[in-house]
Amino acid sequence: MRIEFERSGGFANIRVAGAVDTESLPPQEAQALSDLVNKLDFFALPSVIPSVTGGADRFQYTLTVEDEGRRHTVELPESAATGDFANLIGSLTALARRGS
Amino acid sequence: MTHHNPLECIIPPYVVEKVAQNGTPAQKEWARRTILQSAQIRGQRQAVADMTQRGQRMAAPARDCTVFDCGTGTDLPGTRVRGEGDPACNDPNLPDIDEAFDGATLTYDFYKDIYGRNSIDGQGLPLVSSVNFGINYENAFWDGTQMAYGRGHEALPPAERLFNRFTIDLSVIGHELTHGVVQYEAGLVYFQQAGALNESFADVFGSLVRQYKLNQTAAEADWIIGKGLFSSNINGVGIRSMKEPGTAYNDPLIGKDPQPGHMNDYVNTSQDQGGVHINSGIPNHAFYVVSRELGGKAWEKAGKIWYVALCDKLTRVSQFTDAARLTHEAAGELYGKGSLEQKAVETGWKEVGLPVSASEGDKVDLSGCTRLVGGLAVLLLGLVGKRALTRKK
Ligand SMILES: [Zn+2]
Ligand SMILES: [Zn+2]
Numbered sequence: 324m325r326i327e328f329e330r331s332g333g334f335a336n337i338r339v340a341g342a343v344d345t346e347s348l349p350p351q352e353a354q355a356l357s358d359l360v361n362k363l364d365f366f367a368l369p370s371v372i373p374s375v376t377g378g379a380d381r382f383q384y385t386l387t388v389e390d391e392g393r394r395h396t397v398e399l400p401e402s403a404a405t406g407d408f409a410n411l412i413g414s415l416t417a418l419a420r421r422g423s
Numbered sequence: 424m425t426h427h428n429p430l431e432c433i434i435p436p437y438v439v440e441k442v443a444q445n446g447t448p449a450q451k452e453w454a455r456r457t458i459l460q461s462a463q464i465r466g467q468r469q470a471v472a473d474m475t476q477r478g479q480r481m482a483a484p485a486r487d488c489t490v491f492d493c494g495t496g497t498d499l500p501g502t503r504v505r506g507e508g509d510p511a512c513n514d515p516n517l518p519d520i521d522e523a524f525d526g527a528t529l530t531y532d533f534y535k536d537i538y539g540r541n542s543i544d545g546q547g548l549p550l551v552s553s554v555n556f557g558i559n560y561e562n563a564f565w566d567g568t569q570m571a572y573g574r575g576h577e578a579l580p581p582a583e584r585l586f587n588r589f590t591i592d593l594s595v596i597g598h599e600l601t602h603g604v605v606q607y608e609a610g611l612v613y614f615q616q617a618g619a620l621n622e623s624f625a626d627v628f629g630s631l632v633r634q635y636k637l638n639q640t641a642a643e644a645d646w647i648i649g650k651g652l653f654s655s656n657i658n659g660v661g662i663r664s665m666k667e668p669g670t671a672y673n674d675p676l677i678g679k680d681p682q683p684g685h686m687n688d689y690v691n692t693s694q695d696q697g698g699v700h701i702n703s704g705i706p707n708h709a710f711y712v713v714s715r716e717l718g719g720k721a722w723e724k725a726g727k728i729w730y731v732a733l734c735d736k737l738t739r740v741s742q743f744t745d746a747a748r749l750t751h752e753a754a755g756e757l758y759g760k761g762s763l764e765q766k767a768v769e770t771g772w773k774e775v776g777l778p779v780s781a782s783e784g785d786k787v788d789l790s791g792c793t794r795l796v797g798g799l800a801v802l803l804l805g806l807v808g809k810r811a812l813t814r815k816k
Contacts, residue, residue, distance in 0.1 A: 332696060334589065334595065334649065335700075377613070378566040380598075381562075383696060
């Protein structure tokens with residue numbers, strides 16, 4: 324499974340981006356990531372998740388997952404990034420930082 | 424996100440204010456009703472300058488700033504740590520509590536003293552700020568009801584830090600609070616050009632709050648937004664430069680400041696809500712040029728023109744050319760057609776590639792406000808009577 328991750332927006336609008344191939348990760352980390360993707364039912368999500376709260380200077384995320392010949396991209400606002408989304412984005416942000 | 428009315432054109436409130444002060448009893452009554460009506464219809468719009476007196480007459484609620492601590496969580500607002508009348512924390516390990524409190528009160532006082540505005544909504548809305556939001560959270564935001572600030576990377580080892588705490592610069596706090604003001608006034612949609620205007624108003628008044636605090640002239644001010652937000656590991660003075668967009672930072676780790684300062688360099692992108700923090704450099708620079716041309720304290724004239732345009736002229740969907748035309752129009756109404764102030768506004772927009780022609784600036788959109796304009800005409804003819812008053816209800 325390959326996951327691409329991009330963050331834009333926020334007050335400072337400093338882009339954070341990265342891609343991870345779960346095969347290149349330690350098995351436990353790889354399993355945790357694919358569990359999160361499955362729990363979110365990622366391939367069934369709409370491609371744009373709208374913001375419900377309004378406001379300003381929040382982050383905007385774009386996630387793309389490739390797995391077994393499928394590829395799906397989801398764009399979502401920080402306000403919608405709760406629960407499993409928050410955990411997935413947290414892991415990917417940490418990986419993107421490590422990689423940069 | 425906002426409860427804005429489609430009726431976007433009313434008699435300039437400062438005209439109504441003048442009538443309220445100098446008119447006959449019937450005219451004063453008309454003005455009073457108009458003020459009440461616009462307050463009801465348009466949410467919280469306000470006139471400039473002499474509104475302070477009216478605020479006192481109506482015994483509006485006093486300043487009410489409170490700071491909460493999220494304890495690195497993301498549930499808002501968190502635990503209350505400081506409010507009005509409480510002593511400062513003076514804790515060197517938690518400078519953000521006092522910075523958020525002082526920043527909110529200074530911004531409140533700026534809006535009140537300079538533009539006669541009572542808080543974000545114009546009606547004394549309590550100002551809630553939360554600090555210590557999230558873990559290593561490198562951001563500050565307005566969530567539609569309150570401000571929130573991360574501590575950046577201050578908990579990380581010094582070598583790993585990119586961002587300091589987001590309360591470090593008053594311009595950030597003024598910026599976030601102004602997003603609230605924009606929400607209650609023009610209500611600019613947070614997307615593409617309207618969103619970039621939303622961002623630009625937040626930068627303009629964020630910068631002006633700091634200039635006011637430091638009592639700086641336009642020439643003395645640095646026009647940097649988010650000064651000192653970067654750690655010493657990053658080559659940058661701040662996040663944005665209104666004086667020279669695109670020059671605030673340039674660093675191998677995070678790249679270069681992407682802001683354009685001219686329409687020729689407008690960036691089309693799907694990131695960042697369509698580049699709201701990128702293309703805001705264009706109206707930001709226009710405001711800087713207007714301030715530079717006028718000299719003196721930027722909040723006095725340039726800021727007032729922008730404030731009136733924000734409250735009484737721009738709409739949810741305004742684009743850059745609308746902002747140019749409507750600030751030009753506001754300058755003409757405040758200082759006279761062809762005045763130095765109005766010419767400075769022309770110079771500002773021209774320098775960023777958005778020229779306002781004099782004839783275009785004179786255009787008035789009458790749609791949706793015929794009744795009110797009609798009311799003003801009747802008033803000016805001195806014919807206002809009980810019939811007109813009942814009709815206006
Ligand atoms: Zn902003
Ligand atoms: Zn210039």
